[in-house]
Amino acid sequence: MRLLSRKATCNTHGQDSSYFLGWQEYEKNPYDEIKNPTGIIQMGLAENQLSFDLLESWLANNPDAAGFKKDGQSIFRELALFQDYHGLPEFKKALVEFMAEIRGNKVSFDQNKIVLTAGATSANETLMFCLAEPGDAFLLPTPYYPGFDRDLKWRTGVEIVPIQCTSSNGFQITAPALEEAFREAQKRNLRVKGVLVTNPSNPLGTTMTRNELNLLLSFVTEKGIHLISDEIYSGTVFSSPGFVSILEVLKDRKCENSQVWNRVHIVYSLSKDLGLPGFRVGAIYSNDDMVVSAATKMSSFGLVSSQTQYLLSALLSDKKFTRNYISENQKRLKQRQKLLVKGLKKAGISCLKSNAGLFCWVNMKHLLSSNTFTEEMELWKKIVHEVKLNISPGSSCHCTEPGWFRVCFANMSEETLNLAIQRLKSFVESMNNQSHHKMLKSSRRKSLTKWVFRLSFDHDHREPEER
Numbered sequence: 001m002r003l004l005s006r007k008a009t010c011n012t013h014g015q016d017s018s019y020f021l022g023w024q025e026y027e028k029n030p031y032d033e034i035k036n037p038t039g040i041i042q043m044g045l046a047e048n049q050l051s052f053d054l055l056e057s058w059l060a061n062n063p064d065a066a067g068f069k070k071d072g073q074s075i076f077r078e079l080a081l082f083q084d085y086h087g088l089p090e091f092k093k094a095l096v097e098f099m100a101e102i103r104g105n106k107v108s109f110d111q112n113k114i115v116l117t118a119g120a121t122s123a124n125e126t127l128m129f130c131l132a133e134p135g136d137a138f139l140l141p142t143p144y145y146p147g148f149d150r151d152l153k154w155r156t157g158v159e160i161v162p163i164q165c166t167s168s169n170g171f172q173i174t175a176p177a178l179e180e181a182f183r184e185a186q187k188r189n190l191r192v193k194g195v196l197v198t199n200p201s202n203p204l205g206t207t208m209t210r211n212e213l214n215l216l217l218s219f220v221t222e223k224g225i226h227l228i229s230d231e232i233y234s235g236t237v238f239s240s241p242g243f244v245s246i247l248e249v250l251k252d253r254k255c256e257n258s259q260v261w262n263r264v265h266i267v268y269s270l271s272k273d274l275g276l277p278g279f280r281v282g283a284i285y286s287n288d289d290m291v292v293s294a295a296t297k298m299s300s301f302g303l304v305s306s307q308t309q310y311l312l313s314a315l316l317s318d319k320k321f322t323r324n325y326i327s328e329n330q331k332r333l334k335q336r337q338k339l340l341v342k343g344l345k346k347a348g349i350s351c352l353k354s355n356a357g358l359f360c361w362v363n364m365k366h367l368l369s370s371n372t373f374t375e376e377m378e379l380w381k382k383i384v385h386e387v388k389l390n391i392s393p394g395s396s397c398h399c400t401e402p403g404w405f406r407v408c409f410a411n412m413s414e415e416t417l418n419l420a421i422q423r424l425k426s427f428v429e430s431m432n433n434q435s436h437h438k439m440l441k442s443s444r445r446k447s448l449t450k451w452v453f454r455l456s457f458d459h460d461h462r463e464p465e466e467r
């Protein structure tokens with residue numbers, strides 16, 4: 001008799017992905033400026049640690065919120081006993097207003113259409129449970145966040161079919177790529193229930209164009225399927241073009257009374273924009289009342305604590321703070337991204353032009369000895385074990401082209417980032433020197449061969465000696 005379930009013993013969690021394996025190597029030998037200066041620097045973790053001082057300053061100036069007090073009186077007991085899975089109304093109100101502010105108040109959100117979840121991971125999985133059956137498929141443009149193989153598939157039984165995007169157009173979604181993915185799903189006898197995109201993109205660090213968003217809406221309308229827009233990086237857009245939410249395009253197209261209005265769903269989180277992944281605050285926004293109702297019931301398996309909701313409702317309700325935070329955080333992200341791009345350029349490494357996110361999509365194709373994913377993995381192993389940097393190989397993001405890597409820049413100090421860049425620069429220089437040395441040896445070998453051949457030729461064709 002099987003003592004454990006198939007779910008407990010199966011290997012479909014995705015933990016064996018190089019994305020997670022890199023973390024494991026880092027945890028064995030983590031860099032520390034004082035305790036372990038030769039350790040592995042973590043550049044595979046998309047955390048935003050650049051604006052903690054702003055949050056800490058607010059907490060210091062608002063002790064009542066952090067101390068669970070209201071008008072000077074403790075509300076600890078009230079919060080400790082609150083367990084309504086609909087969430088605190090004041091927090092939901094503050095959250096939807098913050099979401100609108102990030103989008104330049106071009107769109108507004110109804111707090112009655114939002115479902116609180118324990119992070120975006122929970123939000124995406126909950127939507128899978130609401131929209132699809134085991135064996136159904138969602139289409140995802142490549143490259144995509146490696147964690148989706150876990151979040152969307154592991155417990156739900158949903159399949160992912162890639163929409164193959166390429167560097168020829170900056171990895172943008174095209175109509176032929178969408179149709180090809182749909183046909184591929186049909187060939188595999190999979191029923192397509194929707195498309196899921198991240199906007200801004202993880203791992204590209206780019207925002208989707210209006211053309212792409214319109215293309216997606218037309219596609220899902222024609223096919224009669226869902227569209228999930230994961231917008232957890234919406235507040236990280238630091239340069240033009242600005243962020244355009246799928247909700248904005250829906251309203252521009254006057255879709256309010258159409259069927260597609262109820263088939264578009266947004267995922268949000270405070271993990272990236274506010275840098276609070278440990279607080280586990282995510283959300284689903286949907287115009288479909290049945291989805292909201294079902295997701296709210298499911299949220300009881302992953303609630304946001306009432307203490308967290310209370311603290312953040314006070315913070316997000318402070319409009320002066322949120323306005324300053326959004327602006328300053330984006331400024332810092334821009335400066336940090338510029339530092340990485342400039343440093344990599346000096347090392348002879350280019351990046352996809354980006355305007356958002358906590359990472360760069362880095363092109364190291366020229367460092368591969370052959371254009372294969374096997375060679376990409378060999379290069380990645382060298383970078384992790386010899387250079388002591390944990391970065392994410394493109395193959396872990398299902399990229400169709402070998403040689404791309406996701407490199408994070410916002411989860412460390414500026415000094416650590418400079419050290420990481422210097423390490424990579426030294427590695428590239430050593431590789432170039434080795435390559436130059438091999439070329440010299442090859443050239444000398446060829447020259448020697450020609451010289452020996454010439455000597456032999458002269459000996460065989462010399463004139464007979466005179467007697």
